[in-house]
Amino acid sequence: TGWIAGWLSFCLSVRLLASYVSVTFLFVSFMPVNLSSHKLPSRMNGDFTNMAVHIDHKVEASFNMVNEKEKDKNLIGTKMATKVSQQVSSRSKLEALFSHPLYNLPRPHLLEDDWLLKLKPKQSDSEEDAYDRANWTRSAETHPAWLRYHLGISRWELYDRKDPSVAEVTQQMATQRILSAVQKSGGTQLKLIMSFPNYGQALLKPMRQERDAETDFNLFYFSDFERHNAEIAAFHLDRVLGFCRIPPVVGRLINVTTEIRAITTDHKLSRTFFTSPVGNLCFHGQCEYYCSTENPVCGRPQVLEVSLASMLPDLSLAPRRSWRSPWRRSYSRTKLAPWEKNPDYCDTVKQTPPYSQGTRLVDLIDMVILDFLMSNMDRHHYETFEKFGNDTFLLHLDNGRAFGRHSVDEPSILVPLRQCCRIRRSTLMRLRLLSLPGFRLSDVMRESLSQDPLESVAPLLSVQHLAVLDRRLKTILQAVHTCLEHHDDVIHDDLQGYDVNLYRH
Numbered sequence: 001t002g003w004i005a006g007w008l009s010f011c012l013s014v015r016l017l018a019s020y021v022s023v024t025f026l027f028v029s030f031m032p033v034n035l036s037s038h039k040l041p042s043r044m045n046g047d048f049t050n051m052a053v054h055i056d057h058k059v060e061a062s063f064n065m066v067n068e069k070e071k072d073k074n075l076i077g078t079k080m081a082t083k084v085s086q087q088v089s090s091r092s093k094l095e096a097l098f099s100h101p102l103y104n105l106p107r108p109h110l111l112e113d114d115w116l117l118k119l120k121p122k123q124s125d126s127e128e129d130a131y132d133r134a135n136w137t138r139s140a141e142t143h144p145a146w147l148r149y150h151l152g153i154s155r156w157e158l159y160d161r162k163d164p165s166v167a168e169v170t171q172q173m174a175t176q177r178i179l180s181a182v183q184k185s186g187g188t189q190l191k192l193i194m195s196f197p198n199y200g201q202a203l204l205k206p207m208r209q210e211r212d213a214e215t216d217f218n219l220f221y222f223s224d225f226e227r228h229n230a231e232i233a234a235f236h237l238d239r240v241l242g243f244c245r246i247p248p249v250v251g252r253l254i255n256v257t258t259e260i261r262a263i264t265t266d267h268k269l270s271r272t273f274f275t276s277p278v279g280n281l282c283f284h285g286q287c288e289y290y291c292s293t294e295n296p297v298c299g300r301p302q303v304l305e306v307s308l309a310s311m312l313p314d315l316s317l318a319p320r321r322s323w324r325s326p327w328r329r330s331y332s333r334t335k336l337a338p339w340e341k342n343p344d345y346c347d348t349v350k351q352t353p354p355y356s357q358g359t360r361l362v363d364l365i366d367m368v369i370l371d372f373l374m375s376n377m378d379r380h381h382y383e384t385f386e387k388f389g390n391d392t393f394l395l396h397l398d399n400g401r402a403f404g405r406h407s408v409d410e411p412s413i414l415v416p417l418r419q420c421c422r423i424r425r426s427t428l429m430r431l432r433l434l435s436l437p438g439f440r441l442s443d444v445m446r447e448s449l450s451q452d453p454l455e456s457v458a459p460l461l462s463v464q465h466l467a468v469l470d471r472r473l474k475t476i477l478q479a480v481h482t483c484l485e486h487h488d489d490v491i492h493d494d495l496q497g498y499d500v501n502l503y504r505h
């Protein structure tokens with residue numbers, strides 16, 4: 001495999017060289033123009049650098065009081081809890097959450113093979129002549145933010161919440177000039193790949209329906225439109241849960257004329273533009289579902305809300321493996337899936353590689369928890385980076401069908417947790433933390449989403465969608481509780497060897 005590694009490093013070097021040269025050129029030739037009218041708050045994602053590893057005493061007090069309250073629901077308990085939550089609410093709940101020890105667990109020691117991309121080729125004497133002696137480093141001055149984010153991808157997480165380059169990637173996607181827009185093939189619904197002057201790229205999903213439109217109850221989950229706000233909210237939720245397995249996503253208002261139609265080189269896309277009867281500029285692209293004149297994507301009259309997801313490293317550099325979920329739905333109007341017919345389905349899964357070893361099963365349960373909270377029924381596959389084999393985190397890509405309904409919860413999404421009765425200790429403890437008034441999931445989500453530029457247009461999640469998060473979290477904790485009553489191997493103890501008292505709440 002030596003030559004493969006060499007070849008990959010070579011490819012990366014060539015691409016680096018190309019982007020470095022072009023970046024320098026572009027910065028000199030024309031200053032990047034900021035077309036977005038939305039100012040991003042300076043406090044963007046991930047700049048919570050204070051790694052407080054002590055438990056805040058005020059917050060600890062609130063834990064005790066809440067526990068009291070849970071035991072005997074008397075009036076005094078309620079009053080005390082209210083008082084404490086008033087005290088706590090004066091500071092940022094999100095900040096408090098991210099400074100909690102459970103969100104600052106010691107990172108596993110990473111060896112060279114635990115990084116997705118390697119920068120510098122091992123140079124033999126003969127190879128050395130083929131290169132300019134450019135000195136590539138991880139430093140901020142020489143690499144664009146997207147490249148630093150790619151270089152930070154490891155075996156266990158897609159990004160480090162505290163890595164400033166992740167915040168920078170988000171900021172840049174929201175503001176940088178768009179150089180090109182082409183359709184992305186693969187998948188079923190319309191998506192565009194947008195390119196930026198520093199060679200960064202983003203996957204665009206457009207707003208297709210009113211933000212608060214609930215999914216039609218007569219539609220099957222596989223027929224639902226994708227939602228741009230779901231992609232954005234999913235990124236925030238995944239991060240708030242402490243997973244860091246969704247590529248950074250940000251919202252943006254774009255101009256359909258100047259930022260898509262005028263610059264696209266994609267003729268298949270160009271041909272689908274038209275002006276609607278009320279004078280809005282619309283297009284539909286070409287794809288399997290909803291790419292027709294009857295289902296147009298329209299600006300108002302040119303302005304369109306979109307989500308932009310940072311692109312993962314190119315498949316030629318970092319190939320991925322796609323895994324069919326064992327709890328995949330049947331994607332049929334009539335057939336049942338195997339897990340729907342057999343209550344002991346998980347016993348088989350537990351004995352089947354890769355679920356029989358390592359962390360794969362609890363990783364899948366983490367994903368199920370994320371999906372139940374946002375009611376995503378469309379997780380038919382998940383992906384991993386091939387390089388890391390079976391011992392790695394799961395990418396939570398494609399969240400466009402989440403946050404479709406708030407009036408009901410979808411119990412079938414939680415079936416893997418109920419059937420398997422397994423969960424990571426750190427996940428369970430973070431969920432419990434998020435159920436406390438001082439860190440309430442709906443509150444930290446509201447606060448996290450407020451960092452997105454589209455919040456200034458309208459809340460990315462309506463009050464109802466935020467409120468159901470707390471209800472669904474309760475349901476998850478109850479399911480785990482039921483498991484604990486009937487099984488003794490529920491907890492996958494990933495906190496072994498740590499001082500658990502530090503993490504208790």
Ligand SMILES: Nc1ncnc2c1ncn2[C@@H]1O[C@H](COP(=O)(O)OP(=O)(O)OP(=O)(O)O)[C@@H](O)[C@H]1O
Binds near residue numbers: 186187188309310312
């Ligand atoms: N941020 C990303 N960077 C690189 N590739 C991505 C990213 N997000 C998604 N992809 C790839 O693009 C493919 C299609 O994306 P996505 O699943 O979001 O579209 P879709 O139209 O909803 O697909 P489907 O209909 O199959 O669910 C994914 O399978 C994934 O491999």
Ligand SMILES: [Mn+2]
Binds near residue numbers: 378398400
């Ligand atoms: Mn999809």
